[in-house]
Amino acid sequence: MSTAATEALPSHPVISHENLLFDYPEGDVILRSRDSYEFRVLNTVHSSPILGEKVLISPTPQLKPTSSTITAESDVDSEHAANAFQVPVVQLPIDGAILFSLLTYIFPVPPVLPSFVRQVMELLSVAQMYKMDAVLTHIRNHIAQREPPFIREETAFLIYSLSQKHALRTEALKAARCTLSFSSLTIQNLAKEHKLNMMPGSYLHELWKYHQRVRFNLTMDLRDFKKSSALTVLRDSGCKSLTDSGLPDWLDSYISSIGTARVPAFLDLADFHTKLVEHIEHQRSNGGCASCLGMLGKKIRVIWDALTVVVHDSIEKVRVIHVVAPPQGPEHLYRLRHVFHFLLRKRGLKVDPSQLSLLHRSIQICPMQISSSGHPTLSISMSINRRWLLRHPFLGMCSLSPSPKMMHCPKRFPW
Amino acid sequence: VFSLPQPQNDALPEALPVVNLSEDAETLNSLISILYPVAPEIPLHGDDILSLLSAATKYDMDAVQSFIRAEVSRRGLLSSSCPGLFHVYAVAYSKGLVPEMATAARHTLGHPLTFERLGNALRSFKGGALRDLADFRLRSMGNLFSNLKPFSDGLQGPSKIWVGCPTAKVGNNTHSLPPWLEFLYWVLIPAHRFTETIPTSAQLRDRYMKCLQSHVKEKDCNFCMKVHLLEGEKYCENLRDISTQAWNVPAPGERDLGL
Numbered sequence: 001m002s003t004a005a006t007e008a009l010p011s012h013p014v015i016s017h018e019n020l021l022f023d024y025p026e027g028d029v030i031l032r033s034r035d036s037y038e039f040r041v042l043n044t045v046h047s048s049p050i051l052g053e054k055v056l057i058s059p060t061p062q063l064k065p066t067s068s069t070i071t072a073e074s075d076v077d078s079e080h081a082a083n084a085f086q087v088p089v090v091q092l093p094i095d096g097a098i099l100f101s102l103l104t105y106i107f108p109v110p111p112v113l114p115s116f117v118r119q120v121m122e123l124l125s126v127a128q129m130y131k132m133d134a135v136l137t138h139i140r141n142h143i144a145q146r147e148p149p150f151i152r153e154e155t156a157f158l159i160y161s162l163s164q165k166h167a168l169r170t171e172a173l174k175a176a177r178c179t180l181s182f183s184s185l186t187i188q189n190l191a192k193e194h195k196l197n198m199m200p201g202s203y204l205h206e207l208w209k210y211h212q213r214v215r216f217n218l219t220m221d222l223r224d225f226k227k228s229s230a231l232t233v234l235r236d237s238g239c240k241s242l243t244d245s246g247l248p249d250w251l252d253s254y255i256s257s258i259g260t261a262r263v264p265a266f267l268d269l270a271d272f273h274t275k276l277v278e279h280i281e282h283q284r285s286n287g288g289c290a291s292c293l294g295m296l297g298k299k300i301r302v303i304w305d306a307l308t309v310v311v312h313d314s315i316e317k318v319r320v321i322h323v324v325a326p327p328q329g330p331e332h333l334y335r336l337r338h339v340f341h342f343l344l345r346k347r348g349l350k351v352d353p354s355q356l357s358l359l360h361r362s363i364q365i366c367p368m369q370i371s372s373s374g375h376p377t378l379s380i381s382m383s384i385n386r387r388w389l390l391r392h393p394f395l396g397m398c399s400l401s402p403s404p405k406m407m408h409c410p411k412r413f414p415w
Numbered sequence: 416v417f418s419l420p421q422p423q424n425d426a427l428p429e430a431l432p433v434v435n436l437s438e439d440a441e442t443l444n445s446l447i448s449i450l451y452p453v454a455p456e457i458p459l460h461g462d463d464i465l466s467l468l469s470a471a472t473k474y475d476m477d478a479v480q481s482f483i484r485a486e487v488s489r490r491g492l493l494s495s496s497c498p499g500l501f502h503v504y505a506v507a508y509s510k511g512l513v514p515e516m517a518t519a520a521r522h523t524l525g526h527p528l529t530f531e532r533l534g535n536a537l538r539s540f541k542g543g544a545l546r547d548l549a550d551f552r553l554r555s556m557g558n559l560f561s562n563l564k565p566f567s568d569g570l571q572g573p574s575k576i577w578v579g580c581p582t583a584k585v586g587n588n589t590h591s592l593p594p595w596l597e598f599l600y601w602v603l604i605p606a607h608r609f610t611e612t613i614p615t616s617a618q619l620r621d622r623y624m625k626c627l628q629s630h631v632k633e634k635d636c637n638f639c640m641k642v643h644l645l646e647g648e649k650y651c652e653n654l655r656d657i658s659t660q661a662w663n664v665p666a667p668g669e670r671d672l673g674l
Contacts, residue, residue: 187528188610191549201505201540208530208537 013041017112020100024107030089031103037096039103040087050130051090098122105135111142117155118162125166140170151175153182160207161199167322176210176320185211206321213318218259221314226255230306238291240283248292250279251303258311267308276300442466449479457486461493461503469510484514493519497526498536504548505539508667517666520551524662528552528610547667552609559613559661560604566657567592567600573653576646580638582630593639595630599623613662616655623654 013024020037027040043052092099097114101123104112114120120143127136143150151159151171156178163172179185185208190196199207225231226245239248247255254275258267276292283289295303436443441458445467448456458464464487471479487493493503493515504519526532528549537545565571569578569590577583580593592600599622603614614622627647631640643650 185530186610187530187545187549188608191546191553191609196546196549197543200542201545202538204540204545205530205533205535205537 013107013109015104015109017100020096022100022103028087030087031099032089032091033096033099034093035096037099038089039099041103041107051092051132094126095122098126102126102132102135105138105142106132111138113139113142113146117150117158120150121159121162121166121168121171124168124171128166128168151178153178156182157195157198161203164199164203164206164322169320169322172320172322176207177315179207180211180214180315210318210320214315215259217314217318218311221310222255222258225307225310226252228306230310231303239289240286241279248279248289250275250292255307267304267311269304272300272304272307438466438470442470446470446474446476446479449482450476455482455486457483457490457492459492461499462506464492465503465506465510465512465515468512468515472510472512495519495522497532498534500526501533501536502539505536505541505544508544508547509539509541511668513668516668520548520666521662523548524552524555524613525615527612544667549609551664551667552613554664555613555661556609556611558664559657562657562660563600563603566653567596573650576642576650577639580636580642582634582636593630593636595626595639599626614658615662616658619654619658620651623651 013022013027015022022039022041024041026042028043029041031039031041033039094102098119101112101114101119104110105127114123124136124139127139151174156175159171160175160179163169163175187196226247231247241249243249243252245252254272276295280289280293283292438446441463445456445458445463448454449471458467464483468480468483471483494500500519500522504516504523507513507515507519530537567574569575569592574592574596575590577592577596578590582595583591583593602622603619627639627643630636
């Protein structure tokens, strides 16, 4: 926990979860939430470089009274009230409930984790946004102690979606792994569980790709596992139904089936036992399978341990790719100075860029087909998407110049 | 357009007013080319077409919309094959272009709705696009199933003409259908899996013909051949209607408009 700011604290804060009250009588800054809750705290510069910067650039102390939260609900004396008139106020784009919770992880008070999944994810997102690494760890540790687990079957999809939204890679990976064990991830199943609109298609696509990668990895690793020394305890088995790999067929098929229908994040030992017992039962009519019967006990534990390690490691190797929204680059404004005629109503426009970024500084000509009116337009402005300028025919037809001097289009445009 | 808030243009008092629009230049260029008496420039790429339609819709240019739609339809510019089709649906959905959304959604009935088929097109799905597409396909499948069930009834449905085929099961049920017809129906009712394809009326007729031909060839069934000659056309027409109805259930967007 980042408690640097709390060293040698003069006193304890007055806090109340119900009223979202967090007030340090000696606080030297007021943090104001999006929904206008105000929290007087000690300067939090040490816990977050970004938040610290915000405090530093905050306007000079405001001389108007702070919110009623502080003046009316806190038990402060007149001296404190006077201070409240002078400390800087920093407006933050965070809801009061989330900011309150965040402060409980920064200062030496009992941490308060929000009740709802969305709020917890927002809290993590805010801690990440303000680069509060120690606080983030503290919150994650707190979450890990929750019972039932924070990420479980009922919450995994939502948490995965919110993790992608807030770029919380750790939670995204954990939630994606959790979905492995209970979902075969088909559109049919998701529709049945009313989960189709739980996340944008791009997130769902990445989740599906993640499942695919895990499956592929598992197939490869289990194929190697079947040939590995981990199963030497079974070589020269006396089982009558051995496969080419030298393993009893029930074990071979059990291993091969892992990850085919659904990828289990955790293997079920009971399942494994059932397969073995079924095999023994099946062989009973042929005099039984003493070899496999002999596996019950230490041998089976050795195989099971080795198998679970392979599956676990195989899944661990696969990461979730954070989905980044497509860049919405600024539209650049170009001013068209003159219109000059090409043949047959085809016209080129000389462009004088009025707002040029470095990228566009070289492009001086923009063609455009406009009205066939005999009166040339004096000035037309149009916005041009930067990607458009790189497309045919502009890429090939426009002269590029490092100088901002106006240039003519060298060729006719193929319109 | 010109009623939009205008930025201050103090720096260039002699300049014409500047109207800032959110559309990109390619879209505006196409839009202007349709508005003025010059050769109209309809984009060739699906996304650009939908952006153009979206702009025309936004600025209430009904005639322009109709023109674009007619051109796009005449030149077959919007993808009707997989996976471009799913992408067109998703983009049209996000832009609220109901006709394009509905057409694309209908075309998807001819393709399985699986992650494999969607591929990268899944990335274009936003909001409730995937859910609404699934709901539409479920309704379509439900329609097919509910019409096919009475149709396949050997006692009262149109399928009773086939009762009497020598290959039909004999026993207590005197209204049994021949196995080839049962197979045809069985294939058509894939356990309400909306992710499966729904055959078009032409595909349905093809399947019927193949099943019948194979049956007649294998069993030398004069009964079924005679029924087909006498009543097959009418039967096929009914079968085609079932498919047409399933394909024509209200698509996403159309439902909201009460179409």
